Amino acid sequence: MGYLLKGFLTLLPICFLSSVLSAQTQGNLELKIVAQKEVVVTDSQGKKQIKRVEPAKVVPGDEIIYTISYTNIGSEDAENVNITNPVPEHMAYKEGSAAGIGTAITFSVDKGITYDVPVNLKIKNSDGTVRPVVAEDFTNIRWTLSKPLQPKGTGYVEYRAILK
């Protein structure tokens, strides 16, 4: 019995230490966002391909693809992972473009206070009546991973927006 107790006592401080370390470094999840445009590139044989490039500049009407990649660089499962991104000012979310394997996607029309599926979202008109939302109304997008992200687990989510 005493032997077991000793082992337990030895174990306890280590557990405590590692959880403190996690909270302090917040380094378990690496998150990276990239903005890209699709361009048509013609190779030396005259064959056309669509490539994604990071544009130095954009003009009104351009469609930007935002890709957010995530990686668990820690040693524990990250659970209840939610990734959110505001639709930038001056941009309009492109309907149906949000994607992410293994995620449930919800949207906000109130700058990120609440999220829901589009069919449940409503906009209040100035006269108090409500109307269904349109893509232009979305202010934020949220991807909720359906499973915990294991160490070394990685993935990405994306959506498109049009510059007004």
Add this chain to the structure above:
Amino acid sequence: MGNKALRGYVMKKFLGIIFEALIAFALIIPVNSAFAIGTAAGTNISSKATASYTLGTNTITKDSNISTVKVAEILNVTVTWQDAGNVSAEAGDTNKKLLFKVTNTGNGPELFTLTGLSTLVGDQFDPTLNLIYIDNGDGLWNAAQDLQYDSSNKPNINPDANILVWVDNTIPNTRSDSSALQDGDVGKSQLTATCVTGSGTAGTIFAGQGQGGTDAVVGTTTGTANTPGNYIITSVVVEILKNQTVISSPTFGSQPIPGSEIEYTITVHVTSGNGTAKNMTIKDPIPDGTTYKPGSIILNTVSKGDSSGDSDGCDFNITNTNAITVQLGNMTTATPLQTIKFNVIVN
């Protein structure tokens, strides 16, 4: 008693003018709202993602990097012809103007080159191009306020804003093929507006030349636009007929002897042409040897007063001495025949 055609005014032909292009425009205020046509050049579009997750009992949030793209200037312009319809003109008219609107549909302020061209095909005559003027914004021609376009001081137009431009032409005396101008002949004059920063194939980049030092990119309008406006030769043919009836006589004869009352009937009718005879006014002096019968003016069966104070457009001896004056307003082929009657007594 009988009708006698005293005098027939046959086929008075003159070229009328339908309207001056006096169209009042509300000054268009540039709108810089989220719903403007284009996000302003030089704007930085930033995006940052946030992840939240739990490790055990701790909830942790993590921000991504910030991704930024800069909005370049897109060069776009449209030109529209603003007159309500073909502008009526007659051969030899000088300083006839067409009104155009130039809109900067890009997202950065731009200077614009303005060029006129009147030697276009597809019309019957070529106007002679004179000068171009920038309207002061009210859409009404005013030589004191609407200043001549100066290519050394080109107009600036802000994004989503516009300017109104007058293109001035002289109307020739003949068609392009030297034959006589006809009623209905059209002559075109075109305004071209071009972004000074650049124009050409859509997508062409003018590095660093956009607003705020960004790049400028030619948009789908190719950075230049033009549209023609039309002058149309208009004429009206007016027929004025007059006859008299002796309506009473001290004897029962048809000869007007002293004391006889004579009724004159004048009919006025636009018989052909696209134009408008503006402010048609009939003046008829009372014949020598007769005296006007007061209150006898009748216009289209309605009795009219003799004074000018009643503003019915008819008077005796006021606008014109010892004559009746009847204002018929603007008349076209659509105007019904106008009938004027007045009576005199033979002295």
